[in-house]
Amino acid sequence: xxxxxxxxxxxxxxxxxxxxxxxxxxxxxxxxxxxxxxxxxxxxxxxxxxxxxxxxxxxxxxxxxxxxxxxxxxxxxxxxxxxxxxxxxxxxxxxxxxxxxxxxxxxxxxxxxxxxxxxxxxxxxxxxxxxxxxxxxxxxxxxxxxx
Numbered sequence: 719x720x721x722x723x724x725x726x727x728x729x730x731x732x733x734x735x736x737x738x739x740x741x742x743x744x745x746x747x748x749x750x751x752x753x754x755x756x757x758x759x760x761x762x763x764x765x766x767x768x769x770x771x772x773x774x775x776x777x778x779x780x781x782x783x784x785x786x787x788x789x790x791x792x793x794x795x796x797x798x799x800x801x802x803x804x805x806x807x808x809x810x811x812x813x814x815x816x817x818x819x820x821x822x823x824x825x826x827x828x829x830x831x832x833x834x835x836x837x838x839x840x841x842x843x844x845x846x847x848x849x850x851x852x853x854x855x856x857x858x859x860x861x862x863x864x865x
Contacts, residue, residue, distance in 0.1 A: 722752055722831075723759050723823045730849060732819060732838035736810070740771070741798035742831045745789045747781035752831050754781075757823060764797065764818035764835055766811070771797045771804060773820060773833065797833065807837060815839050 744752070751757065756779035764773050772794045780788050799807075810816060822834040841849070 719827060720825045721822060722755055722825060723757050725759050725762075725819065725821050727760065728819050728821050728836070728838070730846060731841060732817075732836070733841055733845065734821075734836040734838050735816070736806075736837040737821070738799060738803055738807070738835050738837075740833050740835055742773070742833055743796040743798060744831060745787075747784040747787065748778050748789050748795075749831055750784075751778050751781045752823070753825065756781075759820045759823055759833075762820050764820065766808060767794075769804065769808075771799060771807065771818070773797055776820070797835070810837055 758777045759773075762773055762776040764771055766772075774794050775792060776795060777791050778789065779791060807818065811818070816837060816839055818835055819838050820833050821836050824832055824834075826832050
């Protein structure tokens with residue numbers, strides 16, 4: 719499993735409730751750009767269109783050797799999940815303040831591009847401060863253990 723991109727800001731901004739692994743419906747030049755690590759999921763989010771889940775605002779750069787068949791960098795891409803998982807996500811999204819965000823993009827052992835998504839709730843300012851405080855105490859404990 720080769721990790722291509724992570725959304726490092728997501729853990730700071732959101733509290734994860736549930737996590738899923740989804741496949742992506744891609745064109746040929748898109749998977750080649752992903753393997754070259756020319757991708758960004760930092761500003762991306764997921765939304766339902768009808769009964770299908772799409773990732774919006776995910777940037778995959780143009781493939782350099784692509785011809786006139788090259789893809790659009792920020793097009794909406796369909797996420798591949800089981801019907802039960804989609805229903806579960808749709809039911810939970812009815813709660814106020816919940817969203818679906820991508821957390822990690824990777825290439826599976828079979829060579830497919832996979833995306834970890836999380837059902838998340840936005841953190842308040844005091845929650846963010848607690849996260850920073852926990853990180854600092856953990857770092858200090860690690861330093862003390864080394865000595």
